[in-house]
Amino acid sequence: MLYSSVISERFRHPRFFGDLADADAVFEDVNPLCGDRVRIQLKLANGSVADARFKGDSCAICMASADLLVEIARGRAIGEVLALAPDDLLTRLEAKIRPSRITCVTLPLQVLKGALTAVGAAR
Amino acid sequence: MTLAERCRPDFAILNRRVNGKPLVYLDSAASSQKPRQVIEAVRRYYETTHANVHRSIHTLGEEATALLESVRDRVRQFIGAAQREEIVFTRGTTDAINLVAQAIGRTVKAGDEVIVTEMEHHSNLIPWQMLCRDRGAVLKAVPVIGEGFLDLEAFTRLLSRRTRVVAVAHVSNVLGTINPVREIAERAHAAGALVLVDGAQAVPNLPVNVQSLGADFYAFSGHKMLGPTGGGVLYGRRAVLDSLEPAWGGGEMIKEVWIDHAQWNDLPWRFEPGTPPIAPIVGLGAAVEYLSAIGMEAVAAHERALCRLTLELLAKNGDTTIYGPRNPEIKGAVVAFNVRGLHPHDVAHLLDQEGIAVRAGHHCAMPLMRRLGVVGTVRASFSVHTTPAEIEHLARSLSNLDLMI
Numbered sequence: 001m002l003y004s005s006v007i008s009e010r011f012r013h014p015r016f017f018g019d020l021a022d023a024d025a026v027f028e029d030v031n032p033l034c035g036d037r038v039r040i041q042l043k044l045a046n047g048s049v050a051d052a053r054f055k056g057d058s059c060a061i062c063m064a065s066a067d068l069l070v071e072i073a074r075g076r077a078i079g080e081v082l083a084l085a086p087d088d089l090l091t092r093l094e095a096k097i098r099p100s101r102i103t104c105v106t107l108p109l110q111v112l113k114g115a116l117t118a119v120g121a122a123r
Numbered sequence: 124m125t126l127a128e129r130c131r132p133d134f135a136i137l138n139r140r141v142n143g144k145p146l147v148y149l150d151s152a153a154s155s156q157k158p159r160q161v162i163e164a165v166r167r168y169y170e171t172t173h174a175n176v177h178r179s180i181h182t183l184g185e186e187a188t189a190l191l192e193s194v195r196d197r198v199r200q201f202i203g204a205a206q207r208e209e210i211v212f213t214r215g216t217t218d219a220i221n222l223v224a225q226a227i228g229r230t231v232k233a234g235d236e237v238i239v240t241e242m243e244h245h246s247n248l249i250p251w252q253m254l255c256r257d258r259g260a261v262l263k264a265v266p267v268i269g270e271g272f273l274d275l276e277a278f279t280r281l282l283s284r285r286t287r288v289v290a291v292a293h294v295s296n297v298l299g300t301i302n303p304v305r306e307i308a309e310r311a312h313a314a315g316a317l318v319l320v321d322g323a324q325a326v327p328n329l330p331v332n333v334q335s336l337g338a339d340f341y342a343f344s345g346h347k348m349l350g351p352t353g354g355g356v357l358y359g360r361r362a363v364l365d366s367l368e369p370a371w372g373g374g375e376m377i378k379e380v381w382i383d384h385a386q387w388n389d390l391p392w393r394f395e396p397g398t399p400p401i402a403p404i405v406g407l408g409a410a411v412e413y414l415s416a417i418g419m420e421a422v423a424a425h426e427r428a429l430c431r432l433t434l435e436l437l438a439k440n441g442d443t444t445i446y447g448p449r450n451p452e453i454k455g456a457v458v459a460f461n462v463r464g465l466h467p468h469d470v471a472h473l474l475d476q477e478g479i480a481v482r483a484g485h486h487c488a489m490p491l492m493r494r495l496g497v498v499g500t501v502r503a504s505f506s507v508h509t510t511p512a513e514i515e516h517l518a519r520s521l522s523n524l525d526l527m528i
């Protein structure tokens with residue numbers, strides 16, 4: 001196994017890949033390393049992330065990271081989501097990620113926070 | 124003995140193991156490995172000769188100057204330039220192109236036009252974007268069509284009396300396409316434009332003659348042609364260099380200086396402000412010797428054969444898509460491809476487990492990626508030490524990839 005069984009599984013069968021009807025927040029950004037694009041859509045309610053989906057044409061690490069992140073964020077208070085750090089993802093991905101690929105893990109997190117900032121939820 | 128068999132003992136790095144496997148280095152287009160002759164030349168220079176060049180009256184200074192200037196003569200001969208004054212030392216291709224954009228930029232007016240192509244490396248695109256933005260000029264791009272060729276009819280339509288510069292790669296670093304530079308130059312010159320050729324992927328792999336190509340400028344990097352990083356060359360046609368003001372100011376590029384003005388030095392030093400990258404240029408000289416001893420025709424034939432084998436083996440794998448011309452006769456020493464269902468970075472990572480080093484990503488050619496409709500590609504590239512067995516290893520590893528992720 002190249003990375004980890006968590007990454008392998010989420011890459012092959014992502015649970016939260018897709019679009020959200022009438023999302024409250026949409027944000028996308030690009031990984032400067034590879035030009036990969038990740039987009040996250042959010043539905044917000046009562047100061048929480050009610051639902052979320054991601055889309056992107058990206059590598060296995062980035063796909064798995066986005067899928068995991070969306071799973072973690074769903075149902076959580078916005079403040080908690082904003083406090084998420086790369087380590088929260090790295091631990092649960094159960095893989096040793098090389099320094100050259102670390103942006104593949106962090107891009108989805110950056111995009112998610114960007115989405116919250118865009119709707120002013122971050123303030 | 125084959126060419127690769129003869130060369131391999133010169134590349135100490137090929138003894139390395141990566142992830143427990145023998146290194147298979149298929150990333151020479153990004154930066155080539157260095158034979159011991161080059162490493163030795165740099166070491167010898169530092170251990171016996173180093174001093175600053177041109178202004179030193181002592182023995183070491185004179186020897187270092189003579190060494191640097193002898194590389195200029197060697198490079199002139201290697202690329203078929205008419206005069207040594209036409210060979211300007213730079214830090215690399217990017218530096219050379221920026222130098223030209225800067226120098227020509229002073230003469231560009233609002234409404235003037237620059238033509239690039241959709242297959243340019245960012246280093247032959249961004250300097251022109253910046254120039255056009257600063258001067259109010261217009262940037263146009265020749266489309267890429269078919270298997271990865273320039274649309275020459277479209278190019279001819281883009282040319283006009285307003286065209287000041289046509290900037291084009293000799294060989295695409297992704298598609299491998301060898302562009303018809305001579306024809307492009309003829310048409311550009313007929314319209315009164317200057318032609319800059321990015322030769323970064325051509326000089327390491329093909330015989331190049333700047334005069335028969337008709338280039339006004341020709342840029343390349345030492346580190347892609349078995350030389351050290353940090354040194355490169357800008358060829359500029361004498362009449363054109365004579366007509367240009369220096370790009371940048373500093374020591375060495377002047378003859379006489381007053382507080383409020385200065386008289387420029389002669390060519391080529393007028394375009395070489397500051398202390399040049401002496402050691403990298405000395406190493407470049409050794410690399411030119413190395414390649415010349417083999418003969419560029421032989422290097423090109425060797426790499427064409429590898430290219431043919433790669434195309435053949437990859438075509439047999441139903442899961443791979445190849446980008447760029449399928450005919451190795453009209454292609455440089457690179458093959459770009461993708462594997463179905465896998466991101467190029469994952470493919471590169473998987474191949475690394477097998478000791479195979481390939482490049483993956485956008486290859487500093489984002490507009491071309493967009494044109495191809497992909498986020499990136501994997502790219503295998505070859506050098507004098509690459510063997511058919513290494514290509515077979517690549518093809519075998521690719522057919523087992525999906526099981527590994």
Ligand SMILES: Cc1ncc(COP(=O)(O)O)c(C=O)c1O
Binds near residue numbers: 216487
């Ligand atoms: C076609 C082409 N042009 C320009 C460059 C830039 O060369 P350098 O980074 O040595 O300046 C490269 C290599 O990266 C290249 O392949």
